[in-house]
Structures are given as C-alpha cells and as structure tokens.
Amino acid sequence: MMEIRNRQEILLHVNGDRRRATVRGSDTLLQVLRTELGLTGAKPGCENGDCGACTVLVDDWPVKACLMLAGDALDRRIETVEGLHNTGTQRAFLEHFAFQCGYCTSGFLMVAEGLRRNRSAAHDLEQIEWLRSNICRCTGYAEILAAVRDALRSEVLKGAGLTLAPAASVPS
Amino acid sequence: MAVGQSVLRKEAPNKLTGRARYNADLSIPGILHAAVATSPHAHARIRHIDKAAARESPGVAAVVTAADAQGLKCGEVLEDRPPLAEEETRYWGEPVALVVADGEAEALAGVSRLSVTYEPLPAVLTVHEALRPHAPLVHPDLSGYRQAQPPVAPRAGTNIADVAHIRKGHAEEALRDSAVVVTAHYHLPPVDHAAMETRSARVEILDDGRVIVHATTQAPFEVQKLLARYMKTQQGLIIVNAPLIGGAFGGKTTVQLEILAYLASRAVGGRPVEICNRREQDLAMSPVGPGLEADMTLGADRYGRLTGMKLTVYLDAGAYTDSSPRIARAICSECTGPYRLEHIETDVYTVYTHHVYATAWRGFGHMPLTFVVERTMDKLAAQLGVDPLEMRRAAAIKPQDTTPTRVRLTKSRLGDLDLCLRRAADLLHWDPTPRDEGKGTVRAQGLAALWKTSSSPPNAISGAIITLNQEGSLNLSTGTVEFGPGTKTTAAQILAERLQMPIEQIHVHSHINTKVDPEHWKTVASLSTFMVGRAVMEAAEDVIAQLKQVAAIVLKCAPGDLEVAHQKVYLRDDPEIFVPFRDIAHGYSYPNGDAIGGQIIGRGSYVVRHITTLDARTGEGHPGPGFTVGAQGVEVLYNRRTHHYRVLTAVSVLDAGRVVNPQVARGVVMGGINMGLSYGSREAVLFTRDGALENPDLRTYKVMRPGEQALQYRVDFVETPQLDSPYGARPLGEHGCLAMPAALANALSRAAGVACDTLPLTPEVLWQLAGMREA
Amino acid sequence: MIAVDFAYRRPDTLAGAYELFSDLARRGENPFYLGGGTEIVTGARTGLFTPSSVIDVKAISDLRALAVHDGRLILGAGLSLREILAKDPWPLLSHILSRIADHSVRTQITLGGNLVGSIPYREAVLPFLLTESAVRLYGSGGDRWVPLAHVFTDGSLRLAVGELLVALSVPEAVTRLGGVACKKTRFDWVDYPLVTVAARRQPGRRIPALAVSGLTSGPFRALRVEDALLHAGPAEIPLRELLPEAPLDDRHGSSAYREFVFRNTLEDVLEQLGPNG
Ligand SMILES: Cc1cc2nc3c(=O)[nH]c(=O)nc-3n(C[C@H](O)[C@H](O)[C@H](O)COP(=O)(O)OP(=O)(O)OC[C@H]3O[C@@H](n4cnc5c(N)ncnc54)[C@H](O)[C@@H]3O)c2cc1C
Ligand code: FES
C-alpha cells in the first residue's frame, strides 16, 4: 500500500527526472512542484480547479495540479512547462502573440501540448473544448486559438513529412 | 525603424518556459506567512478578540489586530480605511486580524483558532438603502477624516462620501426647449478585476531601518510614499520591488496587502512576512470595480441636434472611498460622451455601502459611463426615428468645441471620432434594422462611441535613465510596471526609433525597484506610452548630446557636425567618418591609453503639463493631456425563444494617434473587447441579503472562457497624431473594453425589442425584460 | 494550500480499503475515500471537509472495470470521466459526461466521486436513472449488487458508513437505444447546470424516459412529468405539481426562470428524439 503520512520524503517523476520532495499527505501536486521542486511555471490562479493556470501533464494528459494530491502523482509521469523546450506549441504562441501578462500561459501551453500528443488531428471545436478548461483575462482568446491551431496543423504536416514555413502561420 | 513594427515583448520568451517570475514565484525560504481573519458580517461591532488560542497554536509568531496599527487610517483620497477593522467591520470579508506563522498552513490553523465576538449591525448594501433617510451610517465620523488628495467633498451625517459636479450652460432651459427628451435609469453592478494572478506582498524591515517590499502593484512609487507617510519614516528607506504582474486592470493600484504585510513584519521584529491572497480573499477582501446607479436625461431639437443633458450618478463605493472620488471626477469630465453639448448639469455622488470597496477598474469609470451615455443616445435616436450612426456622427465633438470641463479641443488633443465611427460602421456593415434569420433567431447590431482622457493628478511625473554598456548596447530604466501591454517594450521601441538603432541592442528590465528606477506615477490610465515616452525622448536627447560631445573631440569637429544612428556617431556630410558607440560608451581611449569622457548616462524627466483640478462647483478644469476617441460595435445572433445569444462580430476602431506596435496594440484591444463583453454578458459581484459575497470564486464568478469570445474580431486604428506625444501615439491600453457593454446592450435591445438598461445581460435578464414587455 | 494535514493511503484491494476505513473510523478518525479528489481537495482547502486520512480507491481493480458481463455493461466507480468518454460504451452517458466540468477536470473526476460527492448535481447518474441500473457496493453489508433505485433516493446515493461504491451496471441492450442529453446553464458552457435532462427512448411508449438534474436539489427520474407529457405539451403541463419540490432559486437562476428553461429543454429533447419519443 502506498502511503504518505506526516512529512515524508517521496520520489516524483518530473520532466524526465526523478525528484525527491518532502511532502504532507494533504499537499497538492501544485504546492509540491512550486515550493519543493522550485518549478514555479505552474501558477496558482484559484486552487479550485477553475482557472487552469496550474495545468501540468500527468501521463501526457492535462490535469489541474491544484486538484491533485501529491500522493496521487506518485507513480505517474509529470511534465511542467519547464519541461518544454522550443516546442512547436511554444513557437506558435510566440508568433501569434498569444499572451500578454503571461500568467495563464503555462497552463494554456500544457493543454495545447496535451492536445498535440493525444489528439493532434483535433478539429477546432475539440480544441476549444480542451482549452475551455483555462481562463485568460488579458487576451481575446482568438490569438490563443490561432496559435494552438497552427501548432497542431504543423504537427499533422510533420507527420506527413512536410513543414510549414513560419511566414504562413503569421496572421495577416 | 522600431515604431510601427510588431516587436515581440522583451520578456516574451520567459513567459513560454515558465521562467518569467511573478511575485509569489519569488518567495524566500524561511519566510513567515500571514493569514487574514476576515469579517463574517457586512456590518458588525467587534466586541472582543480573543487571541490566546491562536497565539498558542503551533508555529504562530504573532497575532496582529487594529490595536497594533495605532489608529492608522489609509486611503488614496480620503483617509477613511483602517488597515484592520477597528471597532466596527464595514464589509463581509474585511480584514480583522492577521496571524503570522512559520508556514501558510500554520497561519491558517491559527486563524481558525482566533475567536472574535461580533455584534451584527444593520447594513446598507445598495446606494438606495444608503441614501434613505436615517439609513445606518457606514462612517459616522466622516468629517474627521484627513483629506489626503483633495478634491473630495464628504457630507457628514450621511453616506455620501463625495459629490462632484459639472455645471455648464443652462441644462434646465435647454431641455425644456427641446423637441425630444429621453430619460432613463441605469443600474450596473460592481465587478471584479479577476486578474489571473491574485494579489500578494512581502515585507521585511531591516535593522538599518530599510523596509523591503515586494508586491503585485501597479503603483510601486505610491506604495513607497504611502508606507513612508503611514509609518513616519523616510521615503528613501522604503524600497518597493514590483516584479512582472499577472494582470492588473486597475485592481493592483490600491495599497492594501503591503500595509498588512508591513504590520505583520513589524509584529515579528521585522522578519520577512508574506501575505498572499487566495482567490476567495482576492474577491472578497481586496477591492472590486464600482457599480453604479444613474439617471440620464438627454434632449435634442427637431433636427436631431443635442441640446442639453442632466446626469445623476450614484457611484457605489462600498465601505471605503479609495479612488472613487477620482473616478467620480473622471466621469464628470467626460460625462457627455464624445458629443458636443453646451448645456450640462451633472452630479456624481460617491456613496458608501456595506460591501467590499471599489477602486479603479479598467477605464476608470468610463465603461459604465459609456454604457449610460450610449444607451441614452440610442434611445434618443429611436425617439427621433433617425439612424443611430448618423445621429452620433452629427453630434460628434470636434476641434474648437469645449468639453464638459471647458477644455478647448484641438485636432491633436482630440483625434477624429467621425472617422472612427465611419470605419467601425464599415467594418460592421452597419445596418440598424434587425434581420430575421429564421428558426426564431434575429441578427442585430449595436454601435457605441467612446472617449477618455487620463484624469491623472496635475503633478504626475515620469522618468527615464539610459546607461550605455561598454559594447555600445543600451540599458533603459523606467518606472512602469509590466503587466501585459508591453510598456517596457514600447519604451524600448521609442528609444530605438529615436536613436535609429536595433531594438535588440536595448535592454529593459521587467522588475521595478523604486530605489534605482526613476519614478513613474502609476502604471495606470494607459498613460505609460505618453509619459514614459516623453521621458525616454528627453533621455535620448541627453545621450545624443553626450555622445556627440565626446565624438566631436575624437573626430575633431564640432558636435553640430554630427549625427547619431546605427550605434555610430558620424559626420553628417561624410558618414564614412564615424566613431562607434562601443568606442565612446565608457569613455574614449587614445592609443597611448589616455582616456576622455566616462560612461554615457542619459536622463529624462517629464511632468504632465497644464493639468488642473476641477472646480468644485462647475467642474471647470483640465483633466488630462489628450483624448483617445473611438467607436465600437457588435453583431449578435439572438434566439427569441430561449433568449440566448452569441456575439458574431466585434468591431473596434480607436484613434491611436500612432500605432507603436501593431500586433501588441491589436492584442490589447481584442483583450479589452473580450473583457468588455464578459462584463456586459455575465459578470457581477453578488451579495446575499446579509451582505455576504455570493460568488467568491471563479467557479461562480464567471468570466469568459475560450470559445465564448466574439466569433470574429475586426480591429482597426485611425491615426491622428497627438502632437505632444512621442511619434504622436495616444493611450489605448484600457480603451478596447470601454464601449463594448454599451454596443452589446444596444444590439440586444434591438434584437429583443426591449430596453437593456442593466448589466450583465444574461439570458435570464433578457427573459425577464421580454416578460415585462409582454405584461 | 490545504491547511490541515492528513494521511494519503492507497490500498490495493476492496477489503484492504474497507478495513482501513473501518479501522480509522473506529479510532475516532475522519477518513474519506478518495476518487478523483476534485471535491475533497477543494473542500479540504476551504475547510468544508476535515479529513484525517484519504483512502485512494480509484486504482483498485474492481473500481476500474469496464466490460460487458452477462448482458450487462459494468462501469467501475474509479474510472475517470475522460476514460469512459474515450471508450464510449454508452453514447447517452458520454453525452452527459462530456458536459460535466471541463476537459482537464474530467481527467480527474471519477464516476463514483460524481455520484457520491456532496455537490448536488451528480449529473453522471442521470442516464442510470433511466433504466434498470444496479450498483455494486462493498461494506458492512458485504460485497453486493443492489438496484440503483433502492439506494439512490431523494437525489443522493445512500451509502452506509465506510461503504464503497465499486461499480455500476446497466442492461447492455439499453446502451444501444437512442437517447439525448441536454444541459442548460446560466450562460457559460463550463458551469453547473440550471437544468440537465437525459432522455432515452422507451420501446412502445411515445414519451421518453426522463431524468433531470439542476432543477431541484438533486437528480431525479421524472416519471410524473413523463406521464403528463402523454396528455399535454411541455408548455402546458402543470410543472409545479409534477416535481418533487419547487425549482431551485439561486444565483444561477430564479425558480421561475428554471421552470422556463426546463420547459424549453423538454421541447428540445422531444424534438430531437423525434415523433416516436
Ligand atoms: C472546475 C469544476 C467544475 C465542475 N463542474 C461540474 C458540473 O458541471 N457538473 C457536476 O455534476 N459537477 C461538477 N463539478 C463537481 C464535480 O462533480 C465533483 O468535484 C466531482 O464529481 C467529484 O468527483 P471526484 O472523483 O473528484 O470525487 P472526490 O473528490 O474524490 O470524492 C467526492 C466524494 O465522494 C466520495 N467517494 C469518491 N469515490 C467514492 C467511491 N468509489 N465510493 C464511495 N465514496 C466515494 C469521497 O469520499 C468524497 O466524499 C465540477 C468540479 C470542478 C472542479
Ligand atoms: S489554480 Fe488550479 S485551476 Fe486554478
């Protein structure tokens, strides 16, 4: 039986590394990532499952880290925005100016990355259905949707051995 | 070179990798945490606070109450707010005590052990209740408060914290002689800023007397000054750091958590203490945007020309004034909307109620004001049977007209509203007649116009410092906080343009430190481009003069023979003869090692000019450097049976003077549109009958999510330069939202055949309005 | 962050989970079973719940069943909504689940947690109320299957202390019958329901079977509404007399508005299911 009691040291799989953390049973994954592991890319926006700023990938699926207990994450693969390196998704967000204050950005990126991994052929409505999990207070969302659409489109093309010239993805 | 280009925000790459650090990301190990005990009553007498159990709770280092604040009262305009409730609480969620402990969990546990005995008192929750005769008084001692930043006109013995007026011409007679007069009542609820990052502050008081503050603030220099005053210490000892901010929208102008964190730190011998709002607290305890009630009467002659107006606004300030009296004057200054009106009678009351207090909210009162004016304009057009677009065009205020505060307008000061209106109408394919789309759905459009000036204090200042690195690249330091619109990048663009050099060679930093960065009044009122831009231009001139001075010696010529571009100083008539920045940035060295000059350091400083406070009786005065005008519109598809609707198209045309960064400007406007439509369609801070906050989280306080935004944005700009602004640029940070709720309401009123004079326009509200029409 | 501390435990078997729960309860502790945790974690943060331990049950193999057995579709209570949606064993259920919370949260919410939790909507139960459903419970009464209708009363699942919801089952044939789901909110796509209706064709009957959430304090099978609809249209039926209680009156919508929305929703549902109900 897996167990976390009082303050206890655990091992988490984060961004491809095995990381040690001392946690309480009642610590959320968000808390552990931020305060124990120094991974502050996932943000608290509500700690209530509503805003999505804390989104990380758990076994490749976007999950709100504020709703997950650290214990629940014990034998899972966790990825945070710090684990993304020059991905098509990040580049698309940059090209589309898909953020302003940037506070929501890690969360949106992780949802977009989850889409790319699991449903790269998702049509617009399905993309929106995933992205609705998150809130951005600064943008008009059109920029974010365009970035995600582009990131997925180039993924699909890549699968077919094609690439999209960057210029083609910059909105007029 | 750089102005007019879509330059990426300087800090953009870090925001994509999680490396951009916001205040709560920068906490330090071992810091103490303060948790807040808040009032569970809208209005109650605090009978007793028993600290013992909380103090004994494990890890608790101190319990702080009003007694530790020694009668301190805070407030930007009127000092009416104790940082912690004293004998009475005045809103549900008001801070009553702080528990300072080793960790957040320990602090929260301490709060749960704190026992406060309250005696609930009758509360006034709406301006109606507050204005009734014999209503319970929110501030019985109203006349005793210090006026920190007049004008403000409290009325002792009432719940009226302030009244501001416009008196121009003879409104009464003008309305009496009008062919058509419309009168309407409007009600708009308070709303939250709901920035994705909640507010937080850390304070440490060092043994040498320095106070180190880190805060989510739009106004670090205000924090510095207020803390120095409240704590009776030197401004120079208060060092305020403002890192990247995760959205602000006016909500991070109030100095609240900084004071609480200071009190907490003081209570534990100056050790660093952090206080970080949970979302629920951010909604309930920290300020919101004001709601209002308004009555407007507007007249026209039989040709449709506006004759006169009367406007009474009751601004719902909540329990404390904060910036409401200033918002009231901003509403006065532009109370006509962007229209020519010679006969005006406007009164704006700031009314105390027992709920969370209000502060600036994107647009500083102009969004609700625009709603009131633009709904009334549509009603008047309907009465007259004229096209609302044409009526607005005919009434549009023009150069040589005077504003309600009697500012004479010039083209530079005002911009071109008619062009904005025409362009917006084109983009919308304007058609005022609703169209049946079958299956019970209707397509309808609404238009609204806006204007706004900054309403900054007359002595608002801004500075810029440029230092050169040895290699010839530049560091630019300004006092604006970075919360999204890219003010730092804009400043760098202006500098790059002036020096004709690549923006990549200009370095800005996104953290503000009041000790080293020059002051910028506050990062509000969309004024940064103008004020910072002016300071940057002056600093650039200073750098150019210094560069030329050294280069003149090196090149053996007069400084007047030289030009600066591409990081070189060269002879005007023979650019092949030049000296690069890198050879003179830190002084010039002759081959034998001899050196002249030193580091080039440029300085620029700007103070807004000709701004005056408004006359107490007539409102005459000069509220801001220039205007931004614009026109916005929406097309909605509305279902007559279910009363659901969807915004198909949202249009915005602002007179930007000069668009400095097109893609950023577009983004800021689209974000504004979305926020305006979110406000117009679903947002409201709700209170129970007892005054408790009814929707204290983002599950229940609804803001737009992806997929709910307008299906199409059509954003355009008109460019009528504001001559005293760098490259002619006008403010546009707030403006994207200003007319959206009005445009939405105008469209829905047409679609549903009802008068949408309240917000938010949810399907239920439309259903109610339709029901009233049928009854 | 959650102020109170509690232990996290993940037993491997039903017996292990139940014994652990009983043991802790006997010692005066306040244990909670943990499904997706979306309610417990937020509730513990706001102080609504004060668990002393959480017992994570969702990985126990019996709670992860997703199979057809003896003509019945069995769904483990520990499956996440997203897992069920991915397999889509029952289109009507998928319709309902796809509108609960949002995509990311559906990866966490479990079927069991949605039925047992205290947030009153429990929309996932709606399709199950339309047929001969059964639930597998494990606890003081042993390991047993009982009809859902026996334990789901007045809008909530009546479990004995420490009793685990292990799985649900429905006749497989039912999953192939046509059905529709319709969720109406105040305005937003992601929100609690003002009214959610699940409807399933009933062979040989003109009016579909209807189950409703959001309208009143808990989900219910609307048998009396079904009967009334045999004689009158959604706009005419005397709703107030047919409901277990008056429609809710809260910040999401007034009582009268909920009634209006419900009538509209019934119209939509009947229209979508076509003339034969
Ligand atoms: C952002 C958001 C939006 C939401 N929107 C909706 C919505 O639109 N509609 C809706 O219906 N709900 C909605 N919810 C609420 C949601 O329904 C509940 O949070 C969720 O159903 C709980 O499921 P869980 O698996 O996470 O349960 P948990 O939080 O793990 O548990 C909930 C309760 O059930 C008990 N429990 C769990 N599993 C079992 C079991 N197998 N046997 C016995 N007891 C068990 C637990 O002890 C606990 O008391 C929303 C939640 C969030 C976070
Ligand atoms: S912080 Fe997790 S959803 Fe908002």
Ligand code: FES
């Ligand atoms: S960019 Fe600020 S919240 Fe999205």
